[in-house]
Amino acid sequence: MRAFFRFAGCFALVSLIIGCAVFSSESVRSSSSSEGKPFVGSDFLPQGVAVGDISAQRALLWLRTDGPASVQIEWATVSRWERASKLATVMAPVSRTASVTTTAETDYTLIIPLEDLIPATRYRYHVLVGSADQTARRLSASLAAMGEFTTLPDEKTSATVTFAWSGDLGGQKRCRQGAGGYPIFDVIRRQHPDFFLFLGDTIYSDDICPSPPNEPGADFKATTLQTYRVRHRYQRGAEALQRFLRTVPVYVIWDDHEVRNDFAGPYDEQMPAGRQALREYWPIASPEEDLHRMYRSVRYGADLELFILDTRQYRSRNEDRDGPFKTMLGDAQLKWLLDGLRASTATWKVIATSVPLSVEKVGLGNDGWGNEPSGTGFGRERQVIVDAILGQTIKNVVFLAGDVHWVQANAYDPNQDGVIDFHEYMVGPLSARPGRLTAASDELHPVRLVNEAGYQNFGLVRVTKDAFEVTVVDEAGTKRFSHVVPARP
Numbered sequence: 001m002r003a004f005f006r007f008a009g010c011f012a013l014v015s016l017i018i019g020c021a022v023f024s025s026e027s028v029r030s031s032s033s034s035e036g037k038p039f040v041g042s043d044f045l046p047q048g049v050a051v052g053d054i055s056a057q058r059a060l061l062w063l064r065t066d067g068p069a070s071v072q073i074e075w076a077t078v079s080r081w082e083r084a085s086k087l088a089t090v091m092a093p094v095s096r097t098a099s100v101t102t103t104a105e106t107d108y109t110l111i112i113p114l115e116d117l118i119p120a121t122r123y124r125y126h127v128l129v130g131s132a133d134q135t136a137r138r139l140s141a142s143l144a145a146m147g148e149f150t151t152l153p154d155e156k157t158s159a160t161v162t163f164a165w166s167g168d169l170g171g172q173k174r175c176r177q178g179a180g181g182y183p184i185f186d187v188i189r190r191q192h193p194d195f196f197l198f199l200g201d202t203i204y205s206d207d208i209c210p211s212p213p214n215e216p217g218a219d220f221k222a223t224t225l226q227t228y229r230v231r232h233r234y235q236r237g238a239e240a241l242q243r244f245l246r247t248v249p250v251y252v253i254w255d256d257h258e259v260r261n262d263f264a265g266p267y268d269e270q271m272p273a274g275r276q277a278l279r280e281y282w283p284i285a286s287p288e289e290d291l292h293r294m295y296r297s298v299r300y301g302a303d304l305e306l307f308i309l310d311t312r313q314y315r316s317r318n319e320d321r322d323g324p325f326k327t328m329l330g331d332a333q334l335k336w337l338l339d340g341l342r343a344s345t346a347t348w349k350v351i352a353t354s355v356p357l358s359v360e361k362v363g364l365g366n367d368g369w370g371n372e373p374s375g376t377g378f379g380r381e382r383q384v385i386v387d388a389i390l391g392q393t394i395k396n397v398v399f400l401a402g403d404v405h406w407v408q409a410n411a412y413d414p415n416q417d418g419v420i421d422f423h424e425y426m427v428g429p430l431s432a433r434p435g436r437l438t439a440a441s442d443e444l445h446p447v448r449l450v451n452e453a454g455y456q457n458f459g460l461v462r463v464t465k466d467a468f469e470v471t472v473v474d475e476a477g478t479k480r481f482s483h484v485v486p487a488r489p
Helices: 025-031 078-087 184-189 225-236 239-247 271-281 331-343 379-391
Strands: 049-052 059-064 069-077 109-114 122-131 142-150 161-166 195-199 250-253 296-300 304-308 348-352 397-401 407-412 422-426 446-452 457-463 467-474 479-486
Touching: 049 142, 049 239, 049 250, 059 122, 069 078, 069 109, 078 122, 109 271, 142 239, 184 239, 184 457, 195 397, 225 239, 225 271, 250 304, 304 331, 331 379, 407 479, 422 467, 446 479
Parallel strands: 161 195, 195 250, 304 348, 348 397, 397 422
Antiparallel strands: 049 059, 059 109, 069 122, 122 142, 161 457, 296 304, 407 422, 407 446, 457 467, 467 479
């Protein structure tokens, strides 16, 4: 299913013919509008398309057909497409996958790697969809979707990057309402981020969305693979989210509600089904030797390295007492993080953790990193990370978090030497009930920068070699908080 190859094809930009997928230059121009107009043949892909986990040389393309279908992807640099369009003659060679048939085994989803790309280059792709009984030698297909993305700069190139992050979509009965569904994604899109970090709770599988006021289709709790899939499809029915995913690359990780509230992976029998549905519906890169692994790093030029943590799959039970054997990350992921922080040459080391560092999350144990007041958190492992930052004098570390449904920012001085050692910013929800505001605990000796609730929101980050700037924006597009951290040499 995931084995693809590339070959050169000739494409006369005149009409669609059997044996070679072709389309008119006029249809390409009309379908390239990103301001909410549907793509040519969009009925073939009712949940739209998405591009994610882009690197300097690779990208993953996600799609879903509404039943079995034959799919091919063709891609080339935008300059090649435009040169061919102007000439209206034989096009320069493009890359093209083999024909692949979507099946019920993966709920008719595909995640297709586009590889051997050039860093810092704009690419255009076309999705061709035909009937499932066609062979690669005789493809009569329709142009179902098209889009563009830019590969990341290599790690020697200093480049400014702007990205957004948030989480918590469709919780506590605040689900899709109307055709747009989740209009906050239009607000994020208008900020023109280079990418979006979706920091968990992409669905609320364990929460019911009554209709009305919400769109019908999610008035149940998911507990099986099939029902988890339905909840993911429900989210993708939101037109604002589809518009967003057509134009903004994503890096996605889960939190708890992709399975159920506050779950601990190794001890939850529903976890494998929830994980499979998540992997089917989002483009998440994993190494060949560990296809369940979702923690990973993203290097954006010389100045940013993003470490995306999986805080669910390997964790101990929340209710266990903290101690030398209690873990949120597991041994392998913890070692990966510490080694990565020490080795990183990026100016800014950003750690994305779905649960915050210093907020008390009581319930059945403590679901966050801290220990207070019950001693059932994950404070020992958090201290291992803090000690590595302090002991190795790792500078310019920033934590990004979500989960709690309010805005909070803290500057931490854990060794109380008067020098701020790292920062944490938490945002959300995208669409859920605002949380009960709680201040950060004193364990890491925070300087409190902001702590407020009551609105839907996302964070917007601008990174340069000199500064890390964070702005919190609400669902109306109003800036609620801004903070700039100068880079330490």
